Amino acid sequence: MKIAYFPGCSLHSTGAEFDVSTRKVCEAMDVQLCEVKDWTCCGSSPAHQCDELMSVALPARILALTTETEGLREVCAPCASCYSRLKFAQDRLGDPKWRADIEAVVGRSCPDDIGVYNMLDLVSDKVGLEAVAAHVVKPLAGLKVACYYGCLLTRPPKIVGGANHENPSVMESIMETIGAESLDWNLKTFCCGAGFALTKTEVVLELTRKVLADAVAVGAEAIVVACPLCHANLDGRQEQINTAFGADFHVPIFYFTQLMGMAFGIAPGQLAIGKHLTDVSAFLKERALL
Template sequence: MEVSYYPGCTIESSAREYGESVAAVARILGIDLKELADWTCCGAASAHATDDMLALALPARNLETADKAGLDLVVPCAACYSRLKHADKALRSSEQIEGVGNGYKGDFSIKHLVDFIWEEVGEKAILEKVKKPLRGLKAVGYYGCLITRPPRITGARDPDNPESMDNILETLGAEVKNWSYKTDCCGAEHVLTMPEVAWKLIQKLFDMAEETEADAIVVACPMCQSNLDTHQEEVSAQAGKRYNIPVFYFTELMGLAFGDPSAEKWLARHFVDPRPLLREKGLL
């Protein structure tokens, strides 16, 4: 199965374990990720906060490349996915974007990786690769703000209750806990500008995850993973209680369940070390 692949900036910097686990899972599942030639930053929140035209032009440039490639486009980063979907809608509506968009056909779909794996690869193909089922691991799937919203851009059928990641985790053998915070905000980049506000949002997620008796939170967004994994000390200090909740990328758990030998290397990079939990469950 061959698809275009837009990795985004964080995959090669602060989210290397995500990028490496994506590559490993794709290889095991037989997905040929064709990285877009000469791709550039989508602008993410910075461009969006600076200039509306810049916020469209940066992702639109990458969409032009994808358009020429003629393959469906898969995106692992929620922020990149959101910006690409916004630009795609603008290009399809013939909105004038300076310097780009001439002759844009858009004969391809743009999918977040988690939806692509569940909808296009499917349960059977995933199950066939499971060597070490994640039995005994209780988890909540945390999608964050941007994979499903706004639905007029993403096309999400149920933006408040997505299920693709939950379905993948259950196929891997994990026990998925139901919770109402699947798509609540983690504070995103406000963790830098208004940290106390972001920490409050993160605390709500931790408290609800604990209330469901989940062992871990599983994400499909580099920003969500960074905020939840790296700020547990600050959130603990502000809340007056200790949090120690492992936060996995869903592809890390896929790699673990598939028996990929690199899985422990990815997990060793986390701020909250998830390996003791996995050893306790007999999964590592």
């Protein structure tokens, strides 16, 4: 299978682990990712907060470039924010008035019928769990994980069309397919504070603390994520949270693609496991994954 690939800015920097592990598991599953040539920033949250037209024109440009990527009609955007912006652009392109303005700004014809997938969709719908199961050589038996979705992968449901936005379960199904045990918990679609990290950091510390505490309370050994901002906040802010709240969190935070890769028998080093800010080496040793 061939699909266009829009990594976005985060996957080339703070979320490099997601990019590396996505490419590795796709290679293993025979999914060929064709990176969209000359892709640019989707605008993310700041754009929709200050310039509505640009906030949909920037991602619409990516939709236009997708068709120029070997004529593909489907694109995978692993970053939750990029994915959300592509879906919003697509929604606005369905409105003739918006479409005229967006195409005038982009200067290209922008299709509104490109299939937009995040990595969870790609794995569960396009590849299929049976095919995933066939690649598992090292099941993560007994590993207790809390699957964390955050906001934009499932909301707003009328834009992203996710099934059961209050209690999604696609990541749980993937985790069970690779042998892990996914736990029931309360905050799987709670917000981590997202882009407030650069402005109102106290919000990120408070919301992220709640997410970590709830996962630990149900006995999670690790939290599994599918968004680079969730990862940056949950993985990167634990030390600050411990200082600010007198807590003692050392929770390993993995991209679901990293755990898939390990279950596929790919060496942790090839899945960018060493880039974690909250150390995971003790955890991996204990689980005999190193």
